[in-house]
Amino acid sequence: MVEPTQDPPAQQRVSPLDALLDAALEVFAARGYRASRLEDVAAAAGMTKGAIYHYFAGKEDLLRQALQGRHRAMFADLARPLEEERAPASTKIRLVLRRMWQHWLVRGTGEAIRLVLGEVSVELPELFRAWAEDGPVAGWTLVAQLIEAGVASGEFRSDVDAEVAARLVVSGLMMQAVLHHLQLDVLAPCDTDRLFDSALDVFLHGLLVTHGPPPAGSPGARVAGNPA
């Protein structure tokens, strides 16, 4: 309805539609979808309630478009520069995950994860599905591929479960980002850089080939802590 602003010459006033989308994501993410009033979204975009209906079919549509517009691009450029790169898998993994991490640390984006997990997942399941595919699943699929490449090249152990490993880091970091925005760090403060670096250290260490003894509880001893 409004032309997408491309290359704003300088102060380029954002289109009302974009203002609305941004405001919606911000407000919904901060206060929750059901708990947010359309009036607040409009106010945050410098408009009044009624104007929303010029651009969107309703509250749900606003949420849908806000999420799609913002999240579609999320993992879009993650894989980009990796192809040409001629670095070890662990470096590539670190690179990719750092991008995600930085992405999730951005206030709006990170808070949106909670929004999607907490409300969208129940209220708009299909949208949640789409978001998950484009987001976390795409994320750990990519990482899993990198791990497998590392395995193939002999950099990583041949018996790693690439997909599960990828799931673990990606979800672990994602959850930490969510908790970070909830200021859980006030309870147990932890620098975001330290968090990322240390986490990656342990994780990558877990993938690398070793010449030491296998961990207690590895395949065969797996049942150690399993009461079943």
Next chain:
Amino acid sequence: MVEPTQDPPAQQRVSPLDALLDAALEVFAARGYRASRLEDVAAAAGMTKGAIYHYFAGKEDLLRQALQGRHRAMFADLARPLEEERAPASTKIRLVLRRMWQHWLVRGTGEAIRLVLGEVSVELPELFRAWAEDGPVAGWTLVAQLIEAGVASGEFRSDVDAEVAARLVVSGLMMQAVLHHLQLDVLAPCDTDRLFDSALDVFLHGLLVTHGPPPAGSPGARVAGNPA
């Protein structure tokens, strides 16, 4: 207010208060707090709306008590049998995490995580805080201690960041549990046992002392994947 009468041996008639608390947690977790109508909660407990106000001050109070009653005990018995146990740290960790994992895989409990993360965190921040302390934070604190014990005993590498490592597994598994309940596995099915076991393998492997080369991007090369 009244403890469950243990006269009925089999079908164990629960007190209405407990029925209400259970129903509340179930309904809220399944449909979301704001999106749930008190009437539905009451119906799920086999009562009518008004009865709720005999036991609770209102919707919020119901949520609060439902969460407290159910979650306080969550990590209560995690540390229990570990003291006496004379097993390697990795075994203990596996044991503890498996308990959490099984706990989170229970429908109501696991879904409650989403409820707390998604809505409670914003609507009742103090309650969220309390939950987080008793839950995830307590969880990774315990795991961190076990890791440190492993480091002390020479089982684990001396340069692991115990707390961060603990955070990573705990949040990783927690997030996977959440996604499991959201049936994300329909997209990418993954057996819960395989998930847990493989994840633990990688994780524990990352902690163990090795005789191989350090991972690329370890301290000193840490900036490898960092574009900034």
Next chain:
Amino acid sequence: MVEPTQDPPAQQRVSPLDALLDAALEVFAARGYRASRLEDVAAAAGMTKGAIYHYFAGKEDLLRQALQGRHRAMFADLARPLEEERAPASTKIRLVLRRMWQHWLVRGTGEAIRLVLGEVSVELPELFRAWAEDGPVAGWTLVAQLIEAGVASGEFRSDVDAEVAARLVVSGLMMQAVLHHLQLDVLAPCDTDRLFDSALDVFLHGLLVTHGPPPAGSPGARVAGNPA
């Protein structure tokens, strides 16, 4: 349903019915009929809500009986000792009005006027009617008769409008009693004795035969202050 306590030997525990009636009048008068919860009435009577329904058909019935029981007797003994009395009309009037005044100054009774005027008049018009007949109307009818007796005996002016005069004092004092209970006197404090005595002075003075000039605006000049 419960035998009326007659001549309580000493501490004679009041019947629950009476306790309820008293409590009802008290609570209703203090907080308003609609605004009062039956639970509060019951509590004030040392019982629980349900017990009310053993004695009364419902809230309305409780109000009705509470008012009837208390107010029926209100003017009952006003006229009593006047018959035999051989005093001037003005003395009798003063006597009668003082009884009313003292009656209305009693907390519960005086506040009940407000209750009746404010809510009963609209919610239970017939009851209001009955109350008015037994109360104010009976009051001013009695006073009017006394005035007419005074006129007949030559004590009072022959051109007084006995009924209107009676209405004025009775309603004037009644309204002052109401305002007294509303603690309007905090604004403009006025001793209740002074109030009564001075009021009666002016009033009686207005009835007495005089030898002075008629008041400006008396019949014939009546329209003086009438802008219409």
Next chain:
Amino acid sequence: MVEPTQDPPAQQRVSPLDALLDAALEVFAARGYRASRLEDVAAAAGMTKGAIYHYFAGKEDLLRQALQGRHRAMFADLARPLEEERAPASTKIRLVLRRMWQHWLVRGTGEAIRLVLGEVSVELPELFRAWAEDGPVAGWTLVAQLIEAGVASGEFRSDVDAEVAARLVVSGLMMQAVLHHLQLDVLAPCDTDRLFDSALDVFLHGLLVTHGPPPAGSPGARVAGNPA
């Protein structure tokens, strides 16, 4: 929020806000505050429930504003033309009281007295206070001043208690107005003009200097009817 548009000369379309205020006062006064449903108020103003919340914070705010808007001006112009007037005190008093009387005989206004006395006094005590100051208290203060002026000019007896006398007439007339709206006159019909004129006659008579004997029970004999 918007002043009445004076374009329509004849049917004078009132602003919705004023329509609401009028309707509120009318409905509340007629049926009682607690007993009135917001929906009825809205309907009386030609709107629906929700619209009320565009203008008012809630039921209580509506009541508050309705009373303030209507009653603030109540006694505003009472004192106005009295200054210049060169008439005897009794004439001025008659003039002032007639204005009040006519004011109270207007349906809405008169019924509002009952509303304020009956419910506002208990539910919004501060508002009651304000109303009382601007209304009855202001009224009898004014009358008291006029009486004192009459005393000073020798028109009235020097021993009248001006304030009490003023209180008596003002409250007496006010109460009669209240009862008038409650159609108590059906019981004991009395023409409003006769009521006012006769009442004023007696009252003023009570103030005037006389050459006759003092009333029985005047200062010194005051205790005549006083059993205490």
Next chain:
DNA sequence: TATGAATGAGTATTCATTCAT
């Protein structure tokens, strides 16, 4: 386009009333 008034369906909450114990 954008606004702001108005709507009305939805929902938390209150409370008189019932009733099994």
Next chain:
DNA sequence: CATGAATGAATACTCATTCAT
């Protein structure tokens, strides 16, 4: 008799949605 749990009708209030301007 009395209680306390439970009911359900009533109602204040919210807010997404509509629409005339």
